[in-house]
Structure formats: structure tokens, C-alpha cells
Amino acid sequence: MLQASQSISAWFSHLSVDSTELTAVRNLPVSISSSESSLIAATLDGNDHAFRILVERFMDEVSRTVTGMLGPVPEVDDVVQEVFIKLHGSIYSFRGDASLKTFVVRMAINKSLDALRKRKRTMWLKPWTDFPESDPISSDRTDFGITSGERRTQLRRAVNKLPDNQRAVIVLRLIEDISTEETARILDVPYGTVLSRLKRGLDRLRIDLGDSTVLSEN
């Protein structure tokens, strides 16, 4: 309890909040509409309900980011869980200089990159017969002219062929619709690097999917 109080005080000292405000935040009951700072303070105070609200608040972003990076594989579930467990363990280090979403999405990207590295290491240990010949995707007719299953397989293969760093930019910039500046902060790279990775990633997608499906008609 004492340790939790100290970590809350340390966390609030990052944010330059005085002790009266700290007491006020602690005494507030948390709900779905509570602010991020009060949820973090309550989590540091050992309130599991507050952390659960944070988990529910960021579940969509984290699960989409991890799925975008890894594809439809069973390990997505584990990686998402690891992200939130890591968040719980390191929430005291959140300084408040970026949004909590940036903090969480950065963890999701890092955990996904770890999983991709692990996958590459273990791929050499598996016999070649273990690789599926086609992706287990359904095939319903859609407006795109070809079956949705084929199109999804085509899209996923193209995304999976991207190098990890370009894939991360495509996922954050296009799928999560995060600004280039925020993407640079999440990936801890300069703004120009995000732009060059975005350009190279889009060029590869154009080559794999064909200009007509990627480029706008304007």
C-alpha cells in the first residue's frame, strides 16, 4: 500500500499536480467516463476496476494494431494480453508528455515486433510441411468483383511481405489513422523516416496489388 502511494506521488510529480489534487483524484469513484489521469491514479492505488476500464478503452486499438502486424494467427490473443500485462506493470513510468494511447500503441508495436522476430527464429525449426498452403479465409462474393476470400488473401500476403518497419508505419498510418507526427513518436524515429517508410511500403503494395487497386483515380 505504501509502495503504491509512493508510486502515485512519483507519477503525479511528473505531471506537476499538487497533493490536494492527488487526494481529490484518489477519492473519486472511477467509471467508464473517468479521465485517463484518474484511472491511472486509481490503478496505481491498486484499483483493478480502474485498470479494467483502461483495458476496455484501448482494447480496440491494441487488438487492431497487433492483428495488423501479425495477421490472423492464434498468437494475437497472447500478444494483446502481454501488452496489457506490461502496461499494468509499467504504468507508473507513464509521464504524461504523450497521450496514454501513444504509450499503449507503442507497447503493442514493440510486442508485435518481438513476436515477429520470434516467429522468424522458430520458422527455421519447423519442417516445411507445417506451412499452410492457403490462408483459412472464407470466400463470399463482394462488390470488388473477385471473391472476398481471394482479395483478403491477396491483401494479407502483400502486407506480410512488407519489412517489419514499413508494416508498422502502414498499420499505424493507414489502419489506425494516426498522424505522421504521432507515428514518429510511437516508433521513436524521425518524421522523415516515417515518410520514407510510408513511401517505400506503399510502393511495394502497389507492385504486389497493382496500381489500379491502390491508387486513387484523381
Next chain:
Amino acid sequence: MRTQKQKESDNKYLSSLSDAFVHELRHLVETERNETMMSMPAERVMRALRRPQSWNTEEVWLAELFSWFRPVFVAGLFVVIALAFYNIQLLSNENEFEQSAAEMVFGLPPVTLASAYDIHLDDHP
């Protein structure tokens, strides 16, 4: 501070993309996510947090070893108890020497340091 050129590049790359393609990408990931994720993910995260977190490799190995050797340990404990019980029963019935409870439990012979050096010449004519 971003240069005007960088901002123009950013806009150029994104405006060159068709909306349908971006929509398709988002739809792909949403669908994959819905197919892959199990139900009640927040509940599972909270359950995982309630489990002890400090499991490093050594602790996992120890836990695994304990689980393997638990039956051996239980069987060994039964043997020890049976032996101790046998010793107490046997020695308390057949032994004329005054032995302590510990000696009887361990089945120790009634030999002391003094008796060991005490030569009985009658036994060896």
C-alpha cells in the same frame, strides 16, 4: 518543426491512395481481428493479472520438477511412515533394551559408544 516539404510529401503519399483501398485494409484487419480474438478479452487480461507475475525460467523449471516428483515424494513419505511404524512395533515388542523413541523410529541398534568398546570375553572362548 516540420518543413513545408515534409508536410507536402505526407499529403502527396496519402492523397495518392484510393479511399477504397484504405477502407479495404481497415476492413481486412477488423475482420481478421474479429475472427482471431477470443471472447471477453478484457476479462481474460484481468484474470491473467491476478495470476502471479514473477515467473522466470528457473521458477517454471522448479514448478515442473515439483509436479513430476510429487507422486514420488508422496510414495516415499508412505514408505518412511511405514518403516517408522514397523520399527516402533518391532522394537517395543522384542527389544529388552531401553531405547529412546527416536532410536526406535529410526530402527537404530541398541549400541552405545561405551557398549561398543565393552569387551565380553565370555562370548569369544
